[in-house]
Amino acid sequence: MSKAEELADALRKKLESEAEGKALLDKAIAQWPAEVYRVYDQIETWLAPLVSAGLTTERKSISIRENPSSENRYTYSIDKLSITANRQTLTIEPVARFIMGGTGRIDVKCKKINCYLIKTSSKPNTDDYEWLIEKIPPNGRPRQNTSEFNEENFLSIVEQELGL
Template sequence: MDDVQQLGEMLRHYAESETHKKQQLDVQSARWAQKLNELFGQIEHWLAPVKTVGLLDVQREAYVASGPSVPVEVSTFKTEKLNVQITGKTVEFVPDVMGAGGLVTVAVIGLTAARHGSVSLVLPADKNDWLWKKTNGLKDPDTFAFDANFLASQLQSLIPRERI
């Protein structure tokens, strides 16, 4: 095989590889968007009984996920973020750019009292159940199954207690 033929073979393999990578990214991106939509729908459903009382409000807002390697100007990760208004405070569920292998992460802002802590929801690429992950400093994160009762217990911490 001469160099021109070898170049042609290399280009063909490269094109096939790029096509395959794009197909994988498209599938993972579609799952990312679907899982976020399902998550926000589930949270809205869980909070609907309280929302009707007028003590809590839940709203979606257009959002473009971005990060250090994906600036907002070129991000293809167009979605929504979910805002929960409770007792004058806002809890935001803000999607991160899709992670490696289709990992879906949502930053939960407004619920941590720890100075260096953060809270996020994580959906591993091969799973369907969201995990609540609380990180505080250098120690290993605390991880919990995320369901209606767990969310309610977290939101309860935002309700001021009467002092006697």
């Protein structure tokens, strides 16, 4: 094989690898809204008894831009979820699918508690994952522990934030 043929083969392999990487990114972005909406559906299930007592939920479309690499940029629409009671609102808003230390982040925007949901993957390239609640400590304080994203922990945030 000549040097030119070796270089051509290396170039083909590199381009194939880049195409495969882009296909994986495209697939992750395409699946991200469904993953977020499963979280919203779970939250709305937990909140159902409160809705009958006057709490409201509303989904509104927002636009997100992500740059997982210098060659790959994505802009997409996704919903945020607002939860309102006692004239207080807590907003659940996706931030990004591609993050350091996880495979997705959704912020919990409120006045009293600073936290977000982080999707962690225990096995790369599988559907085996869990959501955790990560509290953001005040400036200068050590990082707090994460907690499981479950009904009790989430409703505790709702209770504190909405004054229930």
